[in-house]
Amino acid sequence: MGQKIIRFSDLTGTHVENDDDLVRIVVRQHPDLEDGPVEIEALGGELTAVEELALDLVTIELHRPGADEPETVVLEAEAFDRLASATPMAEVLRGAKKVACPIPSQTAVPAGAKERVNYASLEHAGRPHKGRTTDAEKQLVRQHLDRINERLAAEGVRTIDLGNAEHVVRYGLEALARERGVTLG
Template identity: 80%
Template sequence: MGQKIIRFSDLTGKHAEDDGDLVRIVVRQHPDLEDGPVEIEALAGELTELQELALDLVTIELHHPDADEPETVVLEADAFDRLASAAPMAEVLRTAKRVARTVPSQATAPGGVRERVNYASLEHAGKPHKGRTTDAEKQLVQQHLDEINERLAAEGIRTIDLANAEHVARYGLETLAQDRGTTLA
């Protein structure tokens, strides 16, 4: 006996005829969001007005001399632009000093040595990476899929989808997908 998975938009409840019509949305900040980022899905057609509704926002950090941590402020771009009176904000930004970016995945240990990430640990298993997926990582993902997907979603990283043939093959999840009645896309 086969099973069919029917998917719906979390926003409107409308049926998705094709999984390719669904857009994954990660909500990182919202007044009603209590325990970190969440993931919802919506039909692509439901999001057409999104660009028109979007606000031009600026996120800035205020580094006060007497504070240990910077204060983050989000405001509309027009309000921020009005702060510049000596020259237009575009010119102020163009001539401003660059800030070095820090990328968490490229963090270095003391002495400039890059630390290797152990994907065969519960802390990192299932994260996308270019290297070979070891048997140890596969086993962890097979045994702790739901826990790993919760962590990945909380970190805003793509989750491991049993309907995704590439994910199933990478982590050896064929049996689990079959046990859960998932049809591969």
């Protein structure tokens, strides 16, 4: 007995006649995306307007004094260019200092140097710290709250309490608190 797989575009529901017409789309960021990147498929013809709709974006890092990690901001190039009022942005960028990409031998931490903690890892997520809580840490806490709380308790550190408004806001746990029936006072 044979099997026949019928495929449809995730975008329009259109029947796919030929698998070679499918385009794999990885959605890395979207306001409705909760658990990391996802993959969808669409017919190539459905994506012809994508280039026309695409925005010229700039990704910048803000390294604020006292912050543990830089803040990543994505904005339209036109809006970013307007920030340069004395000189055109193209000129500012041409004259800017290059950022060196670290080579493996430079990434080793010298003896006695303080190692930076990556709070966007399961090993450190949820620990109390100064500075901004990154989106990556928030996502880890949302996805693995119980596991992280077990680790924190074992370490003798305060756990993340869904009844604590500050914790809920810091880690973006509003939906999880509602889901678990926790009301904030």
